[in-house]
Amino acid sequence: MQQSLSEGQAFAESLLRPWVAYQVLIILGVFVAAHLLRRWIGPPVRTWMASRENWPKWRMRVLVVIHQRLRAIIFVLLIWAVVLAMREFTWPSRSYLLSLVATLASAWLLVAFATRLIRSVFLRRMVRYGAWVYVTLYVLGIVDETAELLDAAAINIGFMHLSLPLVVQGFVILGCLLAAARFITVSTSARIQSNEDISPSMRVLIVKVVQVVFYAIAFFVGVRALGIDLTGLAVLSGAIGVGIGFGLQKVVSNLVSGVIILLDKSIKPGDVISLGETFGWIQTLGARYASVVTRDGKEYLIPNEDLITGQVVNWSHTNNFVRLDIYFGTSYGCDPHQVRKLSIAAAQGVERVLSSRPPVCHIVGFGDSSVDYILRFWITDPTGGLTNIRGNVYLALWDAFKEHNISIPFPQREVRLLGEDQPLDMSDASSKSPG
Known part of the structure; x- marks a missing residue:
């Protein structure tokens, strides 16, 4: 001093x-x-x-x-x-x-x-x-x-x-x-994400493992630099871990479910899924939740446990082919053979409908006022939307039917108003009289 x-x-x-x-x-x-x-x-x-x-x-x-x-x-x-x-x-x-x-x-x-x-x-x-x-x-x-x-x-x-x-x-x-750990993980992640030989789910899993390993190494080395002996905290951390495990069951379940999803490759970034009322494509797979973006721009954070235990419709699990069905009816005076040909030709003229898997049209029933049909066609880009492609096909059917005078029936009812001063039916009155 x-x-x-x-x-x-x-x-x-x-x-x-x-x-x-x-x-x-x-x-x-x-x-x-x-x-x-x-x-x-x-x-x-x-x-x-x-x-x-x-x-x-x-x-x-x-x-x-x-x-x-x-x-x-x-x-x-x-x-x-x-x-x-x-x-x-x-x-x-x-x-x-x-x-x-x-x-x-x-x-x-x-x-x-x-x-x-x-x-x-x-x-x-x-x-x-x-x-x-x-x-x-x-x-x-x-x-x-x-x-x-x-x-x-x-x-x-x-x-x-x-x-x-x-x-x-x-x-x-x-x-x-x-x-340094962040720099290494970001560089490694960029290289892994650009490797097309690795599936998207395995890329996410490898990136998560690299992040956990490098951040854990950085944390433990930094704590050791402070002079803190980690061996003395082993028993205490074990007891705290048991207590936290009971309180964080859902969190742990979501973490394990996320690892399972990445390993079995059932869901991967870019897939189009339906879960209950939610329909959209997976933007990211996190450790606790999956980010699903819908067509209207809403982003849903769905816990990984729901993706494991719930019924999930993966529209692009093994491939991107998606078949869509639309229903319509024509009047009984129209030739059904001509209706089928016009329907198939109209669907093939829509931009996103596949020509390699041509549309088909079948009669599915005879209704009260119409012959009912089903038109089936395939697309490969469900992320582009389903409602809009159905609307385009309906519009193509409308134009084709209008051009060839194919009528689409609709219910017609006749309403008659009865006046209060109508004469009483004497036969009914005599039948109701006593004696």
Whole structure:
């Protein structure tokens, strides 16, 4: 402690030397010059960036980061140029403070660029500030002294020794490991998703396993960096796990059901399913639920357990062929052979109806006022909607029947109004008279 105070006093006294004051003024001048250059160069650079419309996103993100740190970049370049000039024309001792500031500025700039890889704002700031503090102490050569000073306020919990440097170090390491785990999982996921040789369900399963493994490794290594002994928590975590297991039965059931769905490949992203009143296609398969998007834009989060235990209609399980049926009737005066031919030809003229599996039309009954038919046709894109293709086929039938004078009957009723002053039927009156 006394040594640290004496070193601090010596450093303060060194600031009063003339050449140290000159170096401080030079640093301030370089900062002002960097600020002015940033204001002069910044707008043209931003305009040039806005004109790069066809560039990849990653390149534009790099340019945005560079533009945000343009003042620091200019300052680092100018300060190092001044340091090199001072070393060339004067003694090294007269550029010591400049070299120190240049080294610190360069290190801070590298830390700022490196931490931009961390997506989480909280983790990014935590790692950035922790790294800035450590780099500053390291460049100044007072890491050990600072650690000894802060270690005096350490807390002992059983066999665990917690000090502020250890906690900061652990959180920085944990943040870096989580960022690295996320970077690895995102890169791996992109490669797996682009591999057409792997089925969609297996891609999701592999991505989930990779995420769990890397995040678990990052968490345990980060916790160990904090000095926490995980073996002592084994019994406690087991007891807590049993209690949580009873309270989270549904959650665990959904997790297990999600793994089963991914393994048996019964449902995969992109499939068109019907579950009760819900009809849509699966957008994503999560660990707890499946996201199903309907034609009207609603997104249903269906628990995985319901997909296992409920009756699910998968319209595209083994293939994308879907058969649709529509019913109609014509009058008894129309030739049924002509009606069948016209119906098939009208359905074949609709855009999404398959010609490789031609439509068929059959008589299904003789109704009270019409001959009833069923028209069956196939499509391969159920995600494009079912109601709209049925409507298009109905419209094609209407046009074809109207062109060939095929009538579609409808119930007709005749209503007669009886007046109150009608003569009484004498036969009925005589039958009701007594005797």
